[in-house]
Amino acid sequence: MSQIKNYAYRLIKEKKQIAEDKVFYLLEELRKDDVFRSLESQRNGLTFEMARLRAQKADLGNRNELLKDLKEKISSRIAELGHSDDELVVKYACNACKDTGIINGTECECVKKLVYDLLRQECDNLVTDVDSFLKVAIPKETTANYANYLKLLDRLQEVFPNNERKVITLSGTVGTGKTYLASVFANAIMKKGYSAYALNSIQLNSLFLKYHLAPLQEKNEIFEELIDADLLIIDDLGVEPILNNVTIPYLYELLIMRKDKTTIFTTNLDAESIRSRYGDRIFSRIFNVNTTWALTLTGQDLRLKPKN
Numbered sequence: 001m002s003q004i005k006n007y008a009y010r011l012i013k014e015k016k017q018i019a020e021d022k023v024f025y026l027l028e029e030l031r032k033d034d035v036f037r038s039l040e041s042q043r044n045g046l047t048f049e050m051a052r053l054r055a056q057k058a059d060l061g062n063r064n065e066l067l068k069d070l071k072e073k074i075s076s077r078i079a080e081l082g083h084s085d086d087e088l089v090v091k092y093a094c095n096a097c098k099d100t101g102i103i104n105g106t107e108c109e110c111v112k113k114l115v116y117d118l119l120r121q122e123c124d125n126l127v128t129d130v131d132s133f134l135k136v137a138i139p140k141e142t143t144a145n146y147a148n149y150l151k152l153l154d155r156l157q158e159v160f161p162n163n164e165r166k167v168i169t170l171s172g173t174v175g176t177g178k179t180y181l182a183s184v185f186a187n188a189i190m191k192k193g194y195s196a197y198a199l200n201s202i203q204l205n206s207l208f209l210k211y212h213l214a215p216l217q218e219k220n221e222i223f224e225e226l227i228d229a230d231l232l233i234i235d236d237l238g239v240e241p242i243l244n245n246v247t248i249p250y251l252y253e254l255l256i257m258r259k260d261k262t263t264i265f266t267t268n269l270d271a272e273s274i275r276s277r278y279g280d281r282i283f284s285r286i287f288n289v290n291t292t293w294a295l296t297l298t299g300q301d302l303r304l305k306p307k308n
């Protein structure tokens with residue numbers, strides 16, 4: 001299970017605990033009152049007796065009325081003590097799963113929603129409103145072309161995570177909206193309940209270095225999030241310094257470890273610069289037209305041009 005999902009379950013569990021504690025402490029308080037305590041114990045005794053009689057298929061007599069009467073007395077006593085019956089009902093954040101996160105063995109929608117919200121908080125730089133972005137940020141004459149990219153990514157997110165090509169490389173000069181496209185894609189898959197992890201190449205490089213220097217037993221943990229994320233976005237590949245024995249080998253290793261999961265690169269570099277900077281092995285994993293979506297966004301017309 002991904003870290004973010006673990007965290008979501010922990011939050012849900014905490015919410016459940018808080019909701020239940022509230023009722024528990026109120027009951028404790030009410031029980032300090034002799035009248036309440038006595039009524040409550042009469043009711044419990046009666047309920048127990050009725051259960052026993054039912055099991056024996058015996059006549060309940062007037063016990064139903066007695067129980068009703070006791071319940072009314074309890075309600076009025078609670079009111080006299082300044083509270084209400086309603087406060088004794090546990091208020092779950094999600095009534096469907098009663099804050100367990102699980103309904104009949106399957107994950108409740110509230111978990112997905114929470115994971116999505118958590119990820120959104122993490123990626124608060126992501127733009128979410130596609131239409132207004134197209135109106136504001138993209139020149140009118142190129143909107144239609146740019147929309148082709150969005151359409152392609154939309155098709156990919158529909159089949160995600162079963163998309164055949166696992167690497168998407170968005171290249172182009174500054175201001176062509178690469179990062180935005182990656183963000184749109186990330187938001188789409190997060191809405192489906194998948195996890196996305198975004199970092200820029202400088203942060204990634206620091207992680208590689210940390211991994212390189214870490215004691216063996218700590219190494220896995222450093223890479224965990226990079227490997228676990230259903231979608232990994234590496235923004236601005238090429239601005240990081242190349243660290244000897246670190247940047248290139250670990251980038252390659254990461255690509256191998258994520259061969260069944262989707263990774264998006266954005267870069268200002270063109271294909272040839274990628275090849276000369278990272279070598280053939282990485283180049284072929286990032287720009288191979290048969291196995292990746294290598295798309296170049298051009299500043300002028302943002303046309304969809306699969307890279308050869």
Ligand SMILES: [Zn+2]
Nearest residue numbers: 094097108110
């Ligand atoms: Zn739920």
